[in-house]
Amino acid sequence: MDVRILVTDHLHKVFHELAKRCGIRVDERLGATRDELLRLVPGYDVLVVRSRTRVDGEIIAAGRKGRLRLIVRAGVGLDNIDLEAAKRYEVEVVNTPTASTQSVAELVLGLMIAAARSIAWLNYRARNGVWLKERGLELYGKTLLVVGFGRIGRRVAAMAKALGMRVKAYDVIDIERSARSLGVEPVYDLCEALRSADVVSVHVPLTKQTYHLFSDKLFECMKPRTIFINTSRGAVVDAEALLRALEEGKVYAAGLDVLEHEPPATPAEKKLLEHPRVIVTPHIGASTEEAQYRVAILSLAAITRRLGICCPEAEEAIKPVCDQLEEMGLNC
Ligand code: NAD
Numbered sequence: 001m002d003v004r005i006l007v008t009d010h011l012h013k014v015f016h017e018l019a020k021r022c023g024i025r026v027d028e029r030l031g032a033t034r035d036e037l038l039r040l041v042p043g044y045d046v047l048v049v050r051s052r053t054r055v056d057g058e059i060i061a062a063g064r065k066g067r068l069r070l071i072v073r074a075g076v077g078l079d080n081i082d083l084e085a086a087k088r089y090e091v092e093v094v095n096t097p098t099a100s101t102q103s104v105a106e107l108v109l110g111l112m113i114a115a116a117r118s119i120a121w122l123n124y125r126a127r128n129g130v131w132l133k134e135r136g137l138e139l140y141g142k143t144l145l146v147v148g149f150g151r152i153g154r155r156v157a158a159m160a161k162a163l164g165m166r167v168k169a170y171d172v173i174d175i176e177r178s179a180r181s182l183g184v185e186p187v188y189d190l191c192e193a194l195r196s197a198d199v200v201s202v203h204v205p206l207t208k209q210t211y212h213l214f215s216d217k218l219f220e221c222m223k224p225r226t227i228f229i230n231t232s233r234g235a236v237v238d239a240e241a242l243l244r245a246l247e248e249g250k251v252y253a254a255g256l257d258v259l260e261h262e263p264p265a266t267p268a269e270k271k272l273l274e275h276p277r278v279i280v281t282p283h284i285g286a287s288t289e290e291a292q293y294r295v296a297i298l299s300l301a302a303i304t305r306r307l308g309i310c311c312p313e314a315e316e317a318i319k320p321v322c323d324q325l326e327e328m329g330l331n332c
Contacts, residue, residue, distance in 0.1 A: 002025075003024050003025070004026075004043065004067070005019065005024060005027070005045070005047075006027055006041065006043075006044040006046070007028045007029070008029050008030065008032045008048070008052075009048075009049050009050035009051075011050075011292075011295070012295065012296035014297060015074075015297075015299060015300055016028070018297070018311075018317055019300060021311070021314075027044070031052075034054070034059070038062050041059055041068055042062055042063055042065055042066020042067065042068065044063070045307065046068075047068060048071075048074055048303075049073060049081075050074050052080075054080050055080060055082060055086075056082050056085070057082045057088075060086050063089075063091065064089040069092065070091065070093075070094070070306055071091055071094075072093075072096075072299045073096075074295045075099070075100065075295060076095060076100060077206065079233065094302045096294070096298035097151060098151060098325050098330040099286075099325075100288075101151045101152050101155050101328070101330055102155060102290070103285060103288040103290065104155075106159075107231060107257060107281070107284065108201055108229055108255075109159055111229050111231070111281070112160075112201070112227060112255065113139065114255060115227045115253035115254065116137040116138070116199075116227055116253065118134055121277065121279075122134060137252070139160075139164070139165055140163060140164040140165070141166070142165055143165065143166045143167075144157070144198070145168045145170065145196075145201070146167060146201055146203060147170050147171075147190070147202045147204060148203035148204035148205075149170070149171040149175045149179060149186075150171075150203060152231070153203035154178065154182060156201055156203065157182055158182055160199075161183060161184075166185075167183070167184045168186070168193055169184050169185070169186055170190050190218065190221070191218065192221075194218060194221040195221055196223070197223070197226060198223075198227065199226065199227040199229070200226055201229040201231075202214065202231070202232050202236055202237070206232070206236055210236050211236070212236070212237070212241075214228075214230075214236060214237040214238060214241065214242065215238040216244065219244070219251065223250075224250055225250075225251075225252035228245075228254045230254075230255075231255075232258060234260040237256075237260075239260060239269045240268040243268050246272075246275060246278070251277075253277040254275075254278045255279045256272065256278065256279070256281070257285050259280070263282070264280070293321075297317050298321065298332070300314055300317075301314065301318045301332075
């Protein structure tokens, strides 16, 4: 079967190794520009991207005029792909949503503890010869509010319970059963829930409804000295409003893995980066060896299974990944 895959963002080497063993041709064009993509994409059955490559309607239309049948988003968020156009042109889009769940959840825990104890700032001061014995906060017994109780939100909740935190969760869908089964209290009024939360962790997708969801209005609902964590998408938070909340003491500290502009570009984002109580990481939620390995394996699995390619080597690699995800309560 003559299947051609175009990869435009960096993937774990196991993807290339396995594809070769399955007899699939993979061409890598890292950093391809939009014009290059428009020219190249009709020659491929599958386009594999991560978050860097923007796949707009024109690219999909160009692909459809040629061989393009499938777009694989090797990762979670689909906000860089024009899903409506893909539907219109009947190009299937798949992602690997569970591959990085554990890695992001672990980063959230890291940011929560780092924010509560000002680890990054105190380390920076110590390196510069200032031995500041600043007093921080414990997480034990505190209330965590998870906003967006999906895959990552649920994993964060389960791990926070192990730290002795009380966990509440808010979502726009019915989470009563999934929350209760994890010993989490579902809440239905976000502003009300923010009034009682010590730590808030955001795990919603970026949509028209969630753009700047956290703006002045919601920060005002928070009780003073809240720890605020965002590892979802930067544009879910209005950076200027977060800065004001920090200055007014509503937010005690913030841990941000994502910003609306990456790297930070606006004055507010630059101020957040320099703020002693803000920890910014450069969108590394899914950047672990384990997550990237799973992303690569699940991307290849999506391709072989969708295109009906029989490859025992790939199936052999997929099984342990799926077993591990099931152990974490996640779908393969
Ligand atoms: P998911 O789809 O499993 O969960 C998202 C949840 O948010 C769903 O339950 C959905 O109903 C809920 N939701 C949607 N709109 C909402 C709203 N307005 N208010 C409250 N809840 C709402 O997604 P996930 O895999 O848990 O990922 C969560 C977020 O993490 C996404 O934004 C994703 O892009 C991001 N992410 C970031 C990284 C990183 O590197 N930092 C890596 C992976 C995922």
